[in-house]
Amino acid sequence: MQPEHFASLPALIASQKPSEAHLCFCPAHVHRQVAKFHESFPGSTAWAVKANPHPVVLRAIIDAGIREFDVASRQEIDLVRAALPAAVLHFNNPVKAPEDIAHALAAGVRSFALDCLEELEKIAALAAGVGVPARNILLNVRFKDAAERGTDNYNFHEKFGAAPDEASHLLQHAKELGFRAGLTFHPGSQNRNPAAYEEMMRLAHAIAGRALGPDMAGLDLLNVGGGFPCHYPGGGEQPLTHYFDSVRRGAALFPCPVSCEPGRALVADSISLLARINLRRSGDNRLYINDGIYGSFMELPFVDFHPPARAYSPGGTLVPEEAVQLFHIWGATCDSLDKIPTPVRLPASIQTGSYIEFGLMGAYTNATATHFNGIAPPRLVTVERLDAWEGKPGERRSAS
Numbered sequence: 306m307q308p309e310h311f312a313s314l315p316a317l318i319a320s321q322k323p324s325e326a327h328l329c330f331c332p333a334h335v336h337r338q339v340a341k342f343h344e345s346f347p348g349s350t351a352w353a354v355k356a357n358p359h360p361v362v363l364r365a366i367i368d369a370g371i372r373e374f375d376v377a378s379r380q381e382i383d384l385v386r387a388a389l390p391a392a393v394l395h396f397n398n399p400v401k402a403p404e405d406i407a408h409a410l411a412a413g414v415r416s417f418a419l420d421c422l423e424e425l426e427k428i429a430a431l432a433a434g435v436g437v438p439a440r441n442i443l444l445n446v447r448f449k450d451a452a453e454r455g456t457d458n459y460n461f462h463e464k465f466g467a468a469p470d471e472a473s474h475l476l477q478h479a480k481e482l483g484f485r486a487g488l489t490f491h492p493g494s495q496n497r498n499p500a501a502y503e504e505m506m507r508l509a510h511a512i513a514g515r516a517l518g519p520d521m522a523g524l525d526l527l528n529v530g531g532g533f534p535c536h537y538p539g540g541g542e543q544p545l546t547h548y549f550d551s552v553r554r555g556a557a558l559f560p561c562p563v564s565c566e567p568g569r570a571l572v573a574d575s576i577s578l579l580a581r582i583n584l585r586r587s588g589d590n591r592l593y594i595n596d597g598i599y600g601s602f603m604e605l606p607f608v609d610f611h612p613p614a615r616a617y618s619p620g621g622t623l624v625p626e627e628a629v630q631l632f633h634i635w636g637a638t639c640d641s642l643d644k645i646p647t648p649v650r651l652p653a654s655i656q657t658g659s660y661i662e663f664g665l666m667g668a669y670t671n672a673t674a675t676h677f678n679g680i681a682p683p684r685l686v687t688v689e690r691l692d693a694w695e696g697k698p699g700e701r702r703s704a705s
Contacts, residue, residue, distance in 0.1 A: 308361055309686045314579055317686065318621030318660055326580045326596040326683035328671055331691045332365040334575035339369035341545055342571070347553045348563035349373060351395055353531055354381045356568030356668040357576075359685055363388050366571065375531075375566040379408040386412055397489070397528075397566065399447050399465045400424060406431045418489055418528075420447040420467045425475060429482055439483035445528055446479065447489045448472035450508055458608045459494045466490070469512050477516040480523050487526030487561070488512060494569060495610055496532035497540075499547040505529070506555025513559075524561045531566050535573035535665055537610045538694050545570070569668040576667035577691050578612075578683060582659045583637070590632050592651075594661065597636015597643040599677040601663075601670040606646050613694045614649050617660040624652040624659070634661075638678040664694050 311317040314329055342350040351373035352366050358381060367389050374385045377398040385392050396409045397418040406417070406428055415437075419425050425444065432442055449466025467475055472488065479486040488509045492501040506529065513521040529552055534542040556563045578601050584593040598606065605611060616624040630653045636643035651661065674682035 308684075310688070311686060312689045314577060314662055314688065314691070315617060315621040315623065317579065317688070318617055318619075322619065323579065324581065324595070325681075326578060326594070326600065328601070328666065328683045328685045329577045329579055329688045329691065330359075330361060330365075330667070330685055331575055331688050332368070334667075334691065335362070335365040335572060336369045338571045338574070339366065339371060342565070342567065343370060345546060345549045346565060347549065347556050348565065351375045351393075351564060351566045352571060353566045353568030354385060355672060357572045357670070357672050358384055359671055360384070360388065361685060361687065362572060362575070362667070365575070371571075373564070375568075376409075376414075379405045379412075382409055382412050382414060395445070395528075395566070397445065397447075401427075403427060403431060407435070410435055410437055415441055416443040416445065418445045418447050419475070420465050421471075422475065422478070425479060425482075429484075440485065443485040443487060443525055444479045445487045445489040445526065446472050446475045447491075448509070448512060449490065450505060458496075458610070461491045461493055469508060470515075472512045473516040476513065476524075480517065485525040487524060487528060489526075489528035489530060491530035492532040494532055495534045495542070495608065496548075497534065497542050499543050499551045501532075502529055502548060502551040503555040506552070506558065509555075510558045521560055524559065526561055526564060527556075527559050528564045528566065529555075531568050531570075533565070533567045533570035535569055535668070537665060538613045540610050572667035573665045574667060574691075576665075576670065576685075578663040578666040578670065580661050580663065580683075582655060582657055582661065585655065585657050585659075590630060590648075591635060592632050592655075592661075593635045593637070595637050596683055597638060598645075599636065599638050599640070599643060600674045600680065600682050601666060602636070602645055603673040603675075604669045611645075611647050611649075612663040612665050614651060614661055614663050616651050616655045617662065619658040619660070621660075624655060626652055628653045637680050640677070664691070 352371045353375040373393040375397045394414045395416040399420045449462040490505045513524045580594040580596045631648035634645040
């Protein structure tokens with residue numbers, strides 16, 4: 306079933322005066338971001354499905370030309386297989402249930418990530434049990450750097466990744482068993498340090514050299530993971546070209562192909578959340594909206610970046626930002642935790658019934674939303690356009 310379609314957010318407000326929150330998706334933004342990776346990333350690009358598994362978003366990713374996908378569960382495998390049966394799937398969740406590995410093998414998945422000997426042996430035994438030759442399977446050894454270069458958002462090294470010496474052993478053992486083998490890492494979501502890719506690739510070079518010899522013969526792939534940022538106004542993220550240049554410098558060290566698996570970078574700016582103010586208390590700076598932490602904002606308490614916002618009148622007219630103030634925004638549930646953690650700067654004139662557009666909401670919003678309090682997650686609609694946000698890559702917001 307196709308979602309409803311509108312020319313713009315103001316058109317949606319004017320025609321529907323929606324009482325429920327909406328995720329407004331513009332497929333053209335996905336096409337633009339995918340084109341950037343296809344044109345400038347020095348290798349292949351896989352889409353990290355976990356960022357936004359909505360079927361309409363997935364279809365836009367496919368239509369933009371993505372043919373490889375990073376999947377983390379049997380559900381994501383089945384979702385992509387149904388949409389694109391010939392897709393190349395990489396099961397890059399480092400720890401997988403045996404049943405999910407078996408499901409993946411039956412679905413034609415031949416690429417798996419791991420970070421320990423037990424996981425390697427689990428995959429090897431299950432593949433042998435169903436007659437899939439080791440030479441047909443790519444095992445990507447995920448490693449970590451104790452220095453934890455990259456970003457402070459989501460410390461993946463705390464949960465996943467083999468130490469360099471262990472990674473060398475795993476890589477060597479995978480080759481001894483007859484598997485194709487590669488290395489992979491993840492610098493952390495919304496990474497603001499482009500140099501982290503080259504630094505981690507140099508570590509990968511050392512790991513592969515110890516395991517396979519100085520020419521790294523037999524290394525089949527180097528996957529640099531995700532972490533490519535979207536550009537929140539004033540957030541200080543560097544242009545994507547800086548990240549691609551860092552990967553390009555690192556790739557010069559390797560005889561094998563390089564790949565990446567962006568999630569947020571391909572879809573974040575393709576969706577704006579449209580929320581209605583259900584209450585502004587008289588003489589107060591508290592706003593109560595029809596979405597919240599248990600819906601589209603689950604990520605915000607854990608990260609140091611926040612979506613930009615602007616306001617519309619109940620009729621759909623953009624409210625000028627001539628006089629602004631900071632508002633504390635509370636969500637729709639009865640839970641006192643349901644609050645956007647950082648005050649939001651909005652026009653002082655907004656009232657009950659006004660609307661707020663939160664931008665850059667295409668990643669980890671509907672993917673993580675719940676039905677807490679019986680409140681359904683926002684419905685996705687498509688729009689012809691989403692207006693740009695102020696700010697340029699590299700600019701930092703002021704302390705105020």
